């Protein structure tokens with residue numbers, strides 16, 4: 001098949017890109033990749049040409065092939081990979097070492113909106129061309145996604161959950177630990193205390209434009225007072241969320257630490273367990289029986305632990321003690337689930353660490369016992385599958401978006417090379433070249 005014919009076959013995709021407002025001229029690019037990790041195989045290929053027409057990959061050919069009229073991008077001395085995917089970020093906030101309680105009551109979502117334009121840019125330039133946001137102000141993160149899709153703000157593709165749902169007094173209840181007289185128009189809309197409330201809220205969230213639902217079946221670490229080891233959402237509430245979300249073709253991500261809550265959430269059909277700290281052998285059976293993913297979030301675990309030990313006063317009251325109890329078990333938990341054959345998807349829980357440092361997660365996953373190449377699959381193929389769009393993202397194959405990155409060195413031997421991404425293309429547009437941002 002000729003390059004021209006392939007290009008014609010993607011005309012529909014190109015037309016939709018133009019309608020989406022990119023306004024760009026039709027463009028053909030060939031990328032000469034010295035090595036290619038394509039997101040489908042554990043083996044690196046050598047000397048490969050990737051054909052790009054507008055925002056899509058139209059072919060992958062052996063050898064360095066030139067196509068008349070196409071711009072050539074020379075990555076012969078690099079390893080090329082699919083754009084990375086982080087399945088657990090909070091893209092509209094970042095821990096800056098200040099007092100998080102003060103910030104929560106002195107800043108508005110407008111402050112977060114301005115700051116988040118920097119966070120999405122840093123994330124994209126770090127090679128993360130897609131993120132799944134599982135906890136941000138709902139209307140803010142939906143608007144941010146729209147702005148990125150419209151080309152107003154440079155950033156990764158986003159799948160967004162809005163503000164997480166949970167019970168009164170649970171991990172997602174913003175009023176936890178504060179003066180009970182304090183109130184805010186948005187605080188009550190994230191608490192659900194019955195199946196009826198769960199159904200109505202999930203439907204209302206869909207109406208507001210979210211892509212998935214995030215729930216808080218157990219308590220958490222960075223909230224005041226609630227206990228991570230306890231199941232705080234009732235089974236019928238979890239069940240109502242899962243059924244309503246799935247009926248609307250939305251996935252459900254569940255923040256869970258405690259064993260009982262993990263096993264109940266898995267049995268009730270959630271699509272991923274976030275953190276999953278106190279999982280056990282029974283959990284691994286349930287993950288596999290239901291095809292659910294573990295998103296291990298090792299980066300936040302290590303970062304919170306470090307702060308808890310060195311500067312506990314910088315965390316919300318009660319969080320340091322919880323971090324010291326929870327985080328050390330997370331490495332062993334990932335190790336056990338990985339060995340049991342549980343599906344793992346990459347997720348960092350950014351931004352406790354500055355946005356753009358997401359790739360530090362890879363080394364922590366390797367430290368927990370994962371093979372380097374399996375951490376790469378967790379951030380490409382598996383993440384795309386968990387998000388639910390493997391036809392568009394997560395691999396370098398014909399038909400996928402041209403979301404392509406490159407690093408110097410071999411990430412299947414040393415994953416830390418991913419902490420210094422040299423080249424970033426998203427949807428056929430170059431955002432970083434020779435290690436330098438282009439926007």
Ligand SMILES: [Zn+2]
Nearest residue numbers: 088090135349
């Ligand atoms: Zn989180």
